[in-house]
Amino acid sequence: MEWREDRLFLLDQTLLPRKVKMAACSSVEDVTDAIRTMVVRGAPAIGIAAAFGIVLGAKASTARNRNELLKDVLDASERIGSARPTAVNLFWALERMKNVLLQNETDNVSLLKDLLLKEAHTILSEDRETCRRIGLHGSALIKEGDGILTHCNAGGLATSGYGTALAAIFAAGEQGKNIKVYVDETRPLLQGSRLTAWELKAAGIDTTIICDNMAGLVLKEGKVNLVITGADRIAGNGDAANKIGTYSLALLAEAHEVPFYVAAPRSTFDMKLQCGDQIPIEQRDPDEVAVFQGKRIVPEGVDVYNPAFDVTPHRLIRGIITEKGVVTPPYEANLAKLFD
Numbered sequence: 001m002e003w004r005e006d007r008l009f010l011l012d013q014t015l016l017p018r019k020v021k022m023a024a025c026s027s028v029e030d031v032t033d034a035i036r037t038m039v040v041r042g043a044p045a046i047g048i049a050a051a052f053g054i055v056l057g058a059k060a061s062t063a064r065n066r067n068e069l070l071k072d073v074l075d076a077s078e079r080i081g082s083a084r085p086t087a088v089n090l091f092w093a094l095e096r097m098k099n100v101l102l103q104n105e106t107d108n109v110s111l112l113k114d115l116l117l118k119e120a121h122t123i124l125s126e127d128r129e130t131c132r133r134i135g136l137h138g139s140a141l142i143k144e145g146d147g148i149l150t151h152c153n154a155g156g157l158a159t160s161g162y163g164t165a166l167a168a169i170f171a172a173g174e175q176g177k178n179i180k181v182y183v184d185e186t187r188p189l190l191q192g193s194r195l196t197a198w199e200l201k202a203a204g205i206d207t208t209i210i211c212d213n214m215a216g217l218v219l220k221e222g223k224v225n226l227v228i229t230g231a232d233r234i235a236g237n238g239d240a241a242n243k244i245g246t247y248s249l250a251l252l253a254e255a256h257e258v259p260f261y262v263a264a265p266r267s268t269f270d271m272k273l274q275c276g277d278q279i280p281i282e283q284r285d286p287d288e289v290a291v292f293q294g295k296r297i298v299p300e301g302v303d304v305y306n307p308a309f310d311v312t313p314h315r316l317i318r319g320i321i322t323e324k325g326v327v328t329p330p331y332e333a334n335l336a337k338l339f340d
Contacts, residue, residue, distance in 0.1 A: 001040065001049065001160070003121070006059065008052040010040045013157055017198040025049075028057040028076045035083035035090070038189070042158020043232045043268055044127050047089030051120035053080045054097040058113045065107040073101060073116075085280040086241055086309050088233040088270045093123055124160050130265045131162035133323035138168025138228065138263055141319075141326070144177050146225040149215065149253075151184040152243035153195040154230025154263065164263040165228040166199060168321060173205050180206045182224060186243060187212055188288045188306070212245050219256040227253045228321075231264040238314030238331030239276025240264070244307055250316040259318040266322055271339055276311035284308045 001010045008025040014037065015021055023039050025031045031053030034040050040049045057076030063069035077094045084090060100119045101112060142148065148169060155166035162170065172179055181200055186192035193209045200207040210218055218224055227249060231240040240246075240262045253260040273279060286304035290296055298304060319326045320335075327334050 001045065001052075001124075003052055003055075003117075003124075008049065008056065010034055010049065011157065012039050013041055013195060014039055016157075016194050025053070026056065027060065028053050028079055031056060032080050032083045035080065041191070042153065042230070043087040043089040044131075044159040044164070044265060045157070046084065046087050047093035047267060048120075048124050048127060048160060050080050050090050051093045051097050051123045054094065055113075055117050055120050058116050061109075061113075063109055065109065066101060066105065066112060069109055069112055070098075070101045073098060084282055086232050086282045089265075089267050092267045096123060127160040127265070128162065130267075130323040131159050131164060131167045134164050134263055134265065134321055135162060135167030135171035137323075137325050138165075138261070138321040139171035139175060139177075141226060141261065141321070142168060142172040142177060142179060143225070145179070146172075146177075147180045147182060147223045149182045149184070149218065149224045149227045149249070149258075150196065151192065151212075151227075151229045151246050151249050152186045153191040153199070155196060155199040157195050157199060158230060163199075163230075164265065164321075165230045166196065168228055168263060169200070169205060170203055173203060180208070180223075182215075182218055183207060183209050184212045184215060184245065184249070185209055186245065191243065212248075215249055216252045216256075219252055219258055224258055227258060227260045228263055229261075231262050231268050232309060233273075233279050234262070234264060234269045234320065235273040235276050235279060236269075236271045236332060236335060237275050238317060238320065238327075238329070238335060239279070239311050240314070240317060240320070241276060241279045241281070241309045241311045244310050247310040247312045250312045254316050260312075260316055261319050261321055261326075262312070262317055263321040266324070266338065269335065269339070271335070276313060279309075279311055281310070282308040
């Protein structure tokens with residue numbers, strides 16, 4: 001994504017890999033729709049897009065003082081925040097943007113708008129550095145010749161450009177390690193086969209797509225040495241919400257004694273939540289499951305259950321890779337230290 005000409009340009013992920021096209025966002029509504037329809041997706045990327053959405057809302061504001069501008073920003077924040085409920089980075093970024101106005105008492109509206117834009121750029125640049133550090137810490141877990149299994153997309157497309165789970169893989173590749181990556185296709189929207197495979201191929205990393213229901217066999221055959229996924233929200237006890245199917249993968253990894261890791265920046269942690277049961281789970285359009293390439297594949301009148309995420313309990317997670325290092329159990333105590 002990039003900010004230019006007073007607009008936010010997003011790589012339209014709904015069109016990949018068949019077409020590479022940038023979508024221009026000129027308003028709060030454009031950004032909200034882009035997040036809701038998954039033109040932009042991945043928790044860190046959603047947060048960055050939300051920050052620039054606030055900038056667009058402020059830009060359109062006719063406020064004459066700070067209080068009026070704050071009212072418009074709060075309204076924009078509420079609209080953007082309604083787009084997707086699970087990814088906590090969205091709300092973390094919106095909070096940071098609101099704090100720009102809450103912590104500056106000047107009534108110079110032009111200056112405040114400039115400060116909002118500066119904060120959005122800061123969030124973007126911080127994420128780039130954060131992802132690089134996650135990659136560095138995560139790559140230390142990957143050995144020469146390892147097979148790695150991942151689910152959904154936690155690469156550059158999900159962040160500012162380097163990734164979280166894929167950052168560890170990219171870094172390992174840059175270090176010259178000979179590795180092989182197995183990628184779950186990730187039903188129903190195929191983020192693994194459409195997005196992750198596209199990124200890994202571009203990076204020159206040996207990549208094989210498997211259907212989600214093949215993961216158990218691949219683990220049984222000994223092709224995988226570790227599993228790494230991203231996360232959209234992590235509770236204070238280490239329970240981690242990620243794309244639907246991650247929980248099943250973690251159970252399979254445990255059954256085959258393969259370590260399961262989660263990679264995420266500190267902005268993905270919601271320390272106000274005691275456990276994963278408190279994480280809100282987004283329910284998406286049933287047609288994402290019932291319709292494929294424009295054709296209905298589920299009989300009319302049959303119900304469809306389509307949660308976008310599930311929660312992997314902390315007992316199944318060997319470690320959580322952050323920009324500050326790898327956090328290991330006991331999670332409640334060690335995560336408290338991470339945020340001390």
